[in-house]
Amino acid sequence: MAPVTLFSRDLSTVDNVEPMAAPINVFAEVPKVKLQRTGQRPLVFEGVEVCSATTHSPGPSLWYEINLYRKQAGSLVIDIRFFGKPNDMKDRFRTFFADSLDEVAHILEAYDPALDINADIPVHDDSVPVSVIALQAAVVRMRLDEARRQFADLIGEILHQLDVQ
Amino acid sequence: MAEGGHISLTRSASPLIWEWISLRRSGLRPLRFQGALALAASSPPTEDRPGHTVRLFDTSDGRMAVAMELWSAGCSVPTADARVVTTVEELVEACENFDPRERMSLDFTLALTGDAVDAVATTAAIGSRLEATAADYRSTVLAILRNPCVQPAAASAPRNR
Numbered sequence: 001m002a003p004v005t006l007f008s009r010d011l012s013t014v015d016n017v018e019p020m021a022a023p024i025n026v027f028a029e030v031p032k033v034k035l036q037r038t039g040q041r042p043l044v045f046e047g048v049e050v051c052s053a054t055t056h057s058p059g060p061s062l063w064y065e066i067n068l069y070r071k072q073a074g075s076l077v078i079d080i081r082f083f084g085k086p087n088d089m090k091d092r093f094r095t096f097f098a099d100s101l102d103e104v105a106h107i108l109e110a111y112d113p114a115l116d117i118n119a120d121i122p123v124h125d126d127s128v129p130v131s132v133i134a135l136q137a138a139v140v141r142m143r144l145d146e147a148r149r150q151f152a153d154l155i156g157e158i159l160h161q162l163d164v165q
Numbered sequence: 166m167a168e169g170g171h172i173s174l175t176r177s178a179s180p181l182i183w184e185w186i187s188l189r190r191s192g193l194r195p196l197r198f199q200g201a202l203a204l205a206a207s208s209p210p211t212e213d214r215p216g217h218t219v220r221l222f223d224t225s226d227g228r229m230a231v232a233m234e235l236w237s238a239g240c241s242v243p244t245a246d247a248r249v250v251t252t253v254e255e256l257v258e259a260c261e262n263f264d265p266r267e268r269m270s271l272d273f274t275l276a277l278t279g280d281a282v283d284a285v286a287t288t289a290a291i292g293s294r295l296e297a298t299a300a301d302y303r304s305t306v307l308a309i310l311r312n313p314c315v316q317p318a319a320a321s322a323p324r325n326r
Contacts, residue, residue, distance in 0.1 A: 055240060058238070149191075149268065152191040156189045157189060160188075160190075163187050163197070165195075
């Protein structure tokens with residue numbers, strides 16, 4: 001039986017180099033990054049992508065994407081994107097700012113995916129049968145569990161790429 | 166083994182050369198240590214169920230580290246856990262605590278919102294996927310534990326949960 005090269009996945013990760021240490025060439029033209037933000041104007045800055053990862057796959061009805069950018073001035077921008085397939089789940093894009101990789105880790109660890117799950121259940125509408133409310137609650141719970149699981153996987157992946165201790 | 170033959174096992178070459186190793190942990194910062202790969206076993210993902218890898222490392226301070234990863238087809242990010250263990254019992258416990266059934270992406274939407282036939286069919290299909298994945302994972306773990314270099318583990322193979 002052919003042996004499996006198990007380290008190949010680890011070697012393919014983006015950043016075993018220290019992303020904060022890699023200098024941006026001040027003479028080269030720094031690309032302009034434009035990030036969509038839910039409920040806010042887009043964020044535009046000059047910088048480079050440090051790393052990114054997504055949990056997108058053919059099956060699940062929701063997924064996350066995280067992109068980390070370093071601005072020319074050296075600070076970091078975290079771009080968290082939530083995508084939902086069904087019509088009742090809206091895509092949500094949020095950005096956060098950090099000055100160090102440790103701060104990036106703290107922000108990601110503190111992020112609650114419950115923010116992204118629409119939990120509108122018509123509990124005050126007497127015309128809606130209790131069984132329908134129970135079903136909707138079960139769907140919300142399922143999506144919440146899925147979002148939390150995927151986001152945890154994504155944090156693990158990003159922090160592994162950045163090698164944050 | 167659930168589907169016969171698609172598990173594979175590697176043993177690293179000796180002598181050991183220590184290197185810095187960083188292992189993914191879902192929701193956590195990576196586990197980083199100096200060590201060398203001792204054993205690895207894997208089962209590749211298929212269209213209807215995830216694959217997984219289990220890797221065992223010797224650490225430079227004389228302990229072991231175990232890494233478990235669950236890979237879904239088409240997804241570049243695994244569900245992962247890794248721990249440093251000092252005894253075979255801790256190794257078995259670490260492998261047991263990583264239950265792939267709790268870590269799979271499942272879509273029950275059809276079961277919750279479709280008609281009764283859809284609900285029964287969806288629930289049965291999901292249940293079958295879960296059990297097949299768990300059986301694959303148990304086979305991979307057993308392949309690691311039955312290896313001569315982890316011989317004391319043979320007496321305490323994981324429970325058939």
